[in-house]
Amino acid sequence: MNEDNISIYQEEKEGLDPIKRIRFRVQGKIDWFWFLLPAIVLIVAFFFLPIIITFFISGTNMSTATGFQNWKWIGVKSYQRIAAHPDTLKHLWLTIKYVAFTLVFFNLGMSLVIALLTTHIPRRAGFLFRALWLLPRITPVVIYVMMWRFIAADAPYGILNQILIKPLGLQTQNWLPAAPFLFIVLVNGFIGASFGMILFASAIESIPKDLMMASLVDGSSYWQRVRYVIIPHLRWPLLFVTTYQTLSLMTSFEQILVLTDGAYNTEVWALWAYQKAFSTYSGNLQWGFGTALAAILVLIGIILAVVYMRYFKFEELVQEPKIETL
Amino acid sequence: MKLKIVISRIIPYLLLILFTLPIIIGYVWILISTFSTRTYGLLPVDKDGKFGGFTLSNWSFLFEPEIWIVTFNTLILALGLTIGVVIVSMMAGYALSRIKFPGRKAFLSLTLILHAFPTVTLLIAIYFVLRWIALIPVLGRNIPIIGGFGYNTLGGVILVSIAIQLPLGIWLMKGFFDEVSWDMERAALIDGCSRFRTWWDVMLPQIKPGIAALSIFSFIQGWGSFIIPYTYMVNASRATVATYLNNLLSETAPTNYSMLASVGLFQLLPVLIFYIFTQKYLLSIFAGGVKGAA
Numbered sequence: 234m235n236e237d238n239i240s241i242y243q244e245e246k247e248g249l250d251p252i253k254r255i256r257f258r259v260q261g262k263i264d265w266f267w268f269l270l271p272a273i274v275l276i277v278a279f280f281f282l283p284i285i286i287t288f289f290i291s292g293t294n295m296s297t298a299t300g301f302q303n304w305k306w307i308g309v310k311s312y313q314r315i316a317a318h319p320d321t322l323k324h325l326w327l328t329i330k331y332v333a334f335t336l337v338f339f340n341l342g343m344s345l346v347i348a349l350l351t352t353h354i355p356r357r358a359g360f361l362f363r364a365l366w367l368l369p370r371i372t373p374v375v376i377y378v379m380m381w382r383f384i385a386a387d388a389p390y391g392i393l394n395q396i397l398i399k400p401l402g403l404q405t406q407n408w409l410p411a412a413p414f415l416f417i418v419l420v421n422g423f424i425g426a427s428f429g430m431i432l433f434a435s436a437i438e439s440i441p442k443d444l445m446m447a448s449l450v451d452g453s454s455y456w457q458r459v460r461y462v463i464i465p466h467l468r469w470p471l472l473f474v475t476t477y478q479t480l481s482l483m484t485s486f487e488q489i490l491v492l493t494d495g496a497y498n499t500e501v502w503a504l505w506a507y508q509k510a511f512s513t514y515s516g517n518l519q520w521g522f523g524t525a526l527a528a529i530l531v532l533i534g535i536i537l538a539v540v541y542m543r544y545f546k547f548e549e550l551v552q553e554p555k556i557e558t559l
Numbered sequence: 560m561k562l563k564i565v566i567s568r569i570i571p572y573l574l575l576i577l578f579t580l581p582i583i584i585g586y587v588w589i590l591i592s593t594f595s596t597r598t599y600g601l602l603p604v605d606k607d608g609k610f611g612g613f614t615l616s617n618w619s620f621l622f623e624p625e626i627w628i629v630t631f632n633t634l635i636l637a638l639g640l641t642i643g644v645v646i647v648s649m650m651a652g653y654a655l656s657r658i659k660f661p662g663r664k665a666f667l668s669l670t671l672i673l674h675a676f677p678t679v680t681l682l683i684a685i686y687f688v689l690r691w692i693a694l695i696p697v698l699g700r701n702i703p704i705i706g707g708f709g710y711n712t713l714g715g716v717i718l719v720s721i722a723i724q725l726p727l728g729i730w731l732m733k734g735f736f737d738e739v740s741w742d743m744e745r746a747a748l749i750d751g752c753s754r755f756r757t758w759w760d761v762m763l764p765q766i767k768p769g770i771a772a773l774s775i776f777s778f779i780q781g782w783g784s785f786i787i788p789y790t791y792m793v794n795a796s797r798a799t800v801a802t803y804l805n806n807l808l809s810e811t812a813p814t815n816y817s818m819l820a821s822v823g824l825f826q827l828l829p830v831l832i833f834y835i836f837t838q839k840y841l842l843s844i845f846a847g848g849v850k851g852a853a
Binding site: 268282351384524534542 | 588589601650668676678680688723753758782800830
């Protein structure tokens with residue numbers, strides 16, 4: 234007889250009612266710990282530990298020159314170096330511009346427009362367009378960026394040159410070096426727009442039908458309806474998308490890495506940190522300086538993530554388990 | 560009057576097509592390009608720049624052994640990520656949804672914070688974690704197929720990918736467990752099932768749609784993932800299909816775009832097939848919020 238059977242036997246002998254029997258079986262056990270253990274190990278190893286390591290190494294001069302043994306503790310010197318670095322303002326300004334443009338024109342603007350248009354036309358057609366807009370998100374990043382590189386490519390190959398520039402009689406060129414900022418915004422924007430699109434579309438679809446009807450009866454135009462009925466309804470998702478996407482845009486660099494590798498002045502802050510630590514181009518991998526750059530983003534990320542969680546009242550989503558209460 | 564109505568009906572479609580054009584063009588180009596010697600814009604042309612030049616020669620990369628090495632690696636990565644994320648999330652999600660324990664609320668909040676937290680900022684520090692894991696005997700770098708769990712092994716890449724995907728997975732699984740009737744679980748517990756058997760035999764069959772959704776999503780993520788294998792595998796061109804393609808992209812002359820498009824389509828096909836047939840499952844995850852790529 235194993236342990237379980239013994240306890241059942243005892244319970245039956247004692248004639249406990251079912252609820253008490255559950256309590257007896259559930260209380261005081263640490264099953265939860267075993268269920269959580271793998272997740273805890275992974276979270277500690279790949280979230281907590283790296284956060285500590287980031288801040289720790291940012292206080293050292295560790296690089297390939299010093300190796301893993303001969304590094305020295307230099308305190309806040311890396312941060313002072315960042316403050317005095319001639320490129321700091323350049324990267325900062327580029328990052329702000331990049332986040333602002335992508336957010337306003339795509340993650341909010343385009344996603345709102347697509348959500349409005351696809352909920353305006355018949356359901357099936359709307360669904361098809363939304364599915365198309367999700368494609369960039371689901372496409373492996375290297376392929377997706379490759380498409381954009383071919384769109385921008387030089388004549389006679391590039392699509393932009395062939396379809397738009399040549400018929401207009403303008404000077405053809407490779408548009409990636411010519412308008413690098415435009416392309417990093419476009420490449421990220423076409424991925425980012427689908428996030429807001431889904432949230433906005435489902436919010437629009439959940440607006441009570443009589444509200445829409447009432448505005449129709451009142452003879453309001455489509456634009457008036459958007460302005461006075463739909464947008465006020467979207468206040469919450471708009472706020473959520475803005476905050477959430479600001480953070481992910483600020484730290485994203487994968488697309489830019491594949492598109493330009495930081496060339497043509499497209500090195501946003503996160504990519505700058507990554508290149509300092511990993512790019513063999515300069516010969517010396519500056520882990521200390523790179524982690525200091527990253528640490529600033531980590532700090533912003535932690536603060537904003539905590540603020541969002543508080544602000545969006547995620548705690549209300551957390552219901553208590555009802556196993557012991559009937 | 561009638562014309563006005565027709566126009567107001569058509570305008571939304573015209574706008575949508577216009578805005579969606581870059582996406583459509585990208586995919587159309589890949590399809591045309593793979594079967595052409597080269598393309599001028601979307602026009603397939605032969606060597607002299609005249610219309611035509613249809614060919615299958617772009618697919619000759621399929622006869623090189625390298626592509627099959629990276630394909631195999633990518634498959635292992637995608638499967639490893641899927642199995643890992645699903646199992647760990649199923650376990651943690653169950654505990655968080657169903658078991659009362661001290662610190663439960665804190666753990667849930669933590670999951671949400673980590674979900675919002677931009678993991679890419681930790682890539683440099685994770686490099687050091689992987690180097691330490693590599694020092695562990697056997698586990699670090701002496702396991703067949705996946706190589707181990709340390710730096711410069713496929714297993715290490717899988718482990719990092721699992722961890723990054725985990726907050727989303729746990730949150731998703733918790734949501735699915737929340738929907739299962741409490742009576743069923745109570746009945747199982749009253750009948751003397753242990754918590755583990757209740758989880759495995761009673762609860763898991765109830766959340767099959769959730770498991771399917773998370774599996775498909777994770778597989779697609781793993782299959783297309785680039786930055787993690789690119790950062791933690793030394794020989795990136797032999798690591799996964801994504802890094803292999805990136806290597807070609809940064810090396811070859813632009814005229815060889817047709818061959819790149821073919822490798823791209825090769826990697827894209829499984830993703831597209833999954834996407835077309837399982838859109839509804841996937842939408843439930845995207846609505847829950849995907850981070851990373853902006």
